[in-house]
Amino acid sequence: EPEVTQTPSHQVTQMGQEVILRCVPISNHLYFYWYRQILGQKVEFLVSFYNNEISEKSEIFDDQFSVERPDGSNFTLKIRSTKLEDSAMYFCASGTRWSGEQFFGPGTRLTVL
Amino acid sequence: AQTVTQSQPEMSVQEAETVTLSCTYDTSESDYYLFWYKQPPSRQMILVIRQEAYKQQNATENRFSVNFQKAAKSFSLKISDSQLGDAAMYFCAYRPSTNAGNNRKLIWGLGTSLAVNP
Structure with missing residues (x-):
């Protein structure tokens, strides 16, 4: 069964460093999403991506964040200069045009020291 | 604004x-999706x-x-014959x-x- 994959599973970085979180969505999906979940808190939407551009973003998704689909299979989230409060679980999800559900990857746990 | 409440x-x-x-949940939309997601300790x-x-x-x-x-505007989840593997965080989610x-x-x-208690 096709699934969304994410790498790395855990990333530790120093404050101020850049990180790139990688996702491979399900191959025939057209909509891609990033969510984050700070430990013990609710899941928060970051950004959605369709047709090679951002279709929606939250107020969390400021200039420090960017997304890219560099090669037609990978979907990346870049955090330019990480802050302590960026420590969270980051989930990638993908979905089709017509179905309602979003399929989630296993997440990347980001720890900023 | 749309909101989802788990009390x-x-x-x-x-x-x-x-x-x-x-x-x-709260919404003014007439058509939407509702989901239950399970998040075990693996997250x-x-x-x-x-x-x-x-429907x-x-x-x-x-x-x-x-x-x-x-x-x-209520969407409850019933789990029957609960199993130890059902122990997890359960999230309700909405999407227009x-x-x-x-x-x-x-x-x-x-x-x-x-x-889930044995």
Whole structure:
């Protein structure tokens, strides 16, 4: 069964460093999403991506964040200069045009020291 | 603004018994999707069940079923014959039914932590 994959599973970085979180969505999906979940808190939407551009973003998704689909299979989230409060679980999800559900990857746990 | 409320931060159930998790939501949309996701300790987000608002019939998936009350904006999850592997965080989520590129994000409740006692 096709699934969304994410790498790395855990990333530790120093404050101020850049990180790139990688996702491979399900191959025939057209909509891609990033969510984050700070430990013990609710899941928060970051950004959605369709047709090679951002279709929606939250107020969390400021200039420090960017997304890219560099090669037609990978979907990346870049955090330019990480802050302590960026420590969270980051989930990638993908979905089709017509179905309602979003399929989630296993997440990347980001720890900023 | 659309919101999702889960009023039970923690629940527990005896193995083999039935438990119901509550979820209410607020929206002015007439067509939308509702979901229950399970997050075990591994923190993977697993879709348990989905409901389209236009469907009157409640969704079921094996031991999992929902009680969807559109007028009351209520969407509860019933787990029958609870198993130890059902222990997890359960999130209720909402999404408008739109084919536009935007406004497709999931809106989440705070979650209910379910413990299953042997």
